[in-house]
Amino acid sequence: MTHTQTPAVGLHQASFDPTGSTLVKQAVIITGTDRGTIRGDILLRDGRIADVAENLDVTDAEIVDGSKFIVTPGFVDTHRHLWLSMFKGMSYDSHLAEVFANLYGVYAPGFRPEDHYNITALARLAALDAGVTTMLDWAHNITSPEDEDAAIAALRDVGGRTVFGHGFGAERMFDAERYYDTARPAEAAERTRKLLPDDNALISPAYLALEPPALISMDACKKEFQIARDLGLRISIHILSTDENYQPAETLKAMHAEGLMGEDVTWVHLTGATDDEFRLIADTGGSASVSPHVDSHFHSPPPTGRLLAAGVRPSLSIDSANASSEDFFSQMRVAFDVERAITTSQFEARPEGYRLSMGDVFEFATLQGARALGKEHQIGTIEAGKDADLLFIRTDSPNMTPLLDPLNAVVYHANISDIDTVLVQGKPVKREGRLLADVPAAISRVENSADHLFWSGDVEVTGSAEAHPAARPVACL
Numbered sequence: 144m145t146h147t148q149t150p151a152v153g154l155h156q157a158s159f160d161p162t163g164s165t166l167v168k169q170a171v172i173i174t175g176t177d178r179g180t181i182r183g184d185i186l187l188r189d190g191r192i193a194d195v196a197e198n199l200d201v202t203d204a205e206i207v208d209g210s211k212f213i214v215t216p217g218f219v220d221t222h223r224h225l226w227l228s229m230f231k232g233m234s235y236d237s238h239l240a241e242v243f244a245n246l247y248g249v250y251a252p253g254f255r256p257e258d259h260y261n262i263t264a265l266a267r268l269a270a271l272d273a274g275v276t277t278m279l280d281w282a283h284n285i286t287s288p289e290d291e292d293a294a295i296a297a298l299r300d301v302g303g304r305t306v307f308g309h310g311f312g313a314e315r316m317f318d319a320e321r322y323y324d325t326a327r328p329a330e331a332a333e334r335t336r337k338l339l340p341d342d343n344a345l346i347s348p349a350y351l352a353l354e355p356p357a358l359i360s361m362d363a364c365k366k367e368f369q370i371a372r373d374l375g376l377r378i379s380i381h382i383l384s385t386d387e388n389y390q391p392a393e394t395l396k397a398m399h400a401e402g403l404m405g406e407d408v409t410w411v412h413l414t415g416a417t418d419d420e421f422r423l424i425a426d427t428g429g430s431a432s433v434s435p436h437v438d439s440h441f442h443s444p445p446p447t448g449r450l451l452a453a454g455v456r457p458s459l460s461i462d463s464a465n466a467s468s469e470d471f472f473s474q475m476r477v478a479f480d481v482e483r484a485i486t487t488s489q490f491e492a493r494p495e496g497y498r499l500s501m502g503d504v505f506e507f508a509t510l511q512g513a514r515a516l517g518k519e520h521q522i523g524t525i526e527a528g529k530d531a532d533l534l535f536i537r538t539d540s541p542n543m544t545p546l547l548d549p550l551n552a553v554v555y556h557a558n559i560s561d562i563d564t565v566l567v568q569g570k571p572v573k574r575e576g577r578l579l580a581d582v583p584a585a586i587s588r589v590e591n592s593a594d595h596l597f598w599s600g601d602v603e604v605t606g607s608a609e610a611h612p613a614a615r616p617v618a619c620l
Contacts (some may be wrong), residue, residue, distance in 0.1 A: 151208040154535060154564060155315070158205060161190040161531075161569035166173035166201045170209030171538065171549045175216050175509050175524035180269055180549050185214060187531045190569035194527050211539055212563065213549050215505075216525055217276025217304075217532035218471045219512025221432040222379060222411045222460035224281045225294075226259060228266035229589070229596065230465040233610065237466075239441045245608035246465065252312035253286045253602035256293040258595065259285075261588040263297035268580055269469050271303050271572050274562045276532040277512065278303070279379060279460075281407075283310040283351055288334065293337060298346050301580060302572050304532060306516050308337040308351040308379060313417045319358045323387075326359075326366035329373075336374045343521065345568070352380040354394055356387045361401060368403050377517050378408045379432070383442065384415030395420035409515045413441035413450070421446070421453035430515035431455050433507075437462035447499065447507075448482045458503075458512040475504040475554045501554050535564035552560055590616070 151168055157163055165187040172609045173180045184199040234242050270278055285291050298305045309332050315322050332350060339348040350371035355364040371378050386392040395416055398404055406428030413431055424431060434444035450457050459474045461467050481500045513523030539544045542556050565573035570580055595601050597610045
């Protein structure tokens with residue numbers, strides 16, 4: 144007996160019922176697996192990928208014409224400070240010390256729980272708009288349980304898959320001496336774990352650690368690592384490789400000697416670490432997160448190629464929108480071009496260089512991000528059994544036409560406006576190029592927080608930290 148398939152509907156007419164079945168036909172699929180890029184079909188059932196093949200004959204699913212779209216795994220950002228999106232664009236001409244003194248030292252104490260909710264929600268929406276279906280919110284301005292509750296509530300309300308980082312008050316960054324020998328209480332982390340008990344849920348927890356000896360003593364750091372491990376929390380930690388006097392130091396070697404390195408740790412930035420220390424990450428099964436824009440802007444070129452040479456395949460992160468584009472395509476491009484500039488001469492690759500490929504940086508933005516967050520069993524590739532966290536990228540926009548190499552086109556020609564549809568666990572959060580959330584309401588809430596922080600006089604501001612006067616809302620003039 145020959146089955147007759149139901150006629151296909153266009154992508155914009157598809158229901159994408161996350162509790163039902165959808166068959167996307169004849170899309171260009173960048174699988175992120177050994178299968179590479181294919182023209183084929185994806186079957187979604189109950190929010191998960193049930194099958195991927197060049198041709199699937201299915202009679203009990205909604206049939207969707209995917210022929211004008213590239214389908215990719217959702218992007219994974221392994222390190223972003225969502226609260227710093229409140230200061231978008233304020234740090235491009237600043238040095239890192241000025242950022243700490245101004246944004247952390249002046250404004251961070253002025254954050255109220257409602258401000259955490261407002262900016263976390265809008266920043267997470269901006270990430271979803273840019274195709275970042277999964278991220279680690281590095282929430283390092285949490286000074287009270289009410290702050291934490293507000294940030295987690297925002298993540299739940301907006302949607303998306305987010306790892307909430309159990310952090311600390313920003314004063315630990317700009318006034319480290321005061322807290323240097325003090326570990327955070329176990330009860331605080333226990334509270335986060337009770338709020339977020341399921342590591343496979345859309346909102347799950349992680350533990351944010353401080354670099355020793357720059358910001359915390361080694362003994363206090365060891366206590367915090369033990370707290371995290373007793374609770375089964377993955378750990379993420381900034382590593383700039385400086386001592387308490389901000390002089391160069393081999394932080395990772397010291398931490399390795401104390402038995403702190405392991406597969407549950409993601410090491411962020413790593414711009415001052417040595418090649419020997421990178422090999423320690425590989426030997427202990429850890430992961431790395433580079434921030435191509437911010438690393439290049441504030442520190443030094445991201446150590447992408449050096450990590451690869453040591454056997455560590457890094458993930459990508461934006462860090463913060465106060466000094467980085469929220470466009471995740473840009474992170475791939477910067478990572479690729481910076482390393483290419485380091486490792487190639489005018490005509491050929493230098494023998495000692497590691498030459499990145501487009502496939503490498505795409506993998507960093509997807510699968511390696513999933514691995515760094517302990518979620519490679521759920522996301523990161525398009526294959527049967529994984530959650531349907533997917534991007535549908537247009538192929539018919541001026542910048543994407545003609546389509547000759549889909550992977551290269553995604554990395555180098557696509558932009559946020561080309562992301563037509565975003566699914567998280569099979570549920571649309573963006574369709575026809577527009578977020579499905581109430582974006583005007585989210586913007587209005589952030590404008591209220593901006594009025595509190597910048598324009599009302601509630602927060603005492605020094606001259607170097609002021610927002611530009613031309614940005615003052617008319618209502619505040």
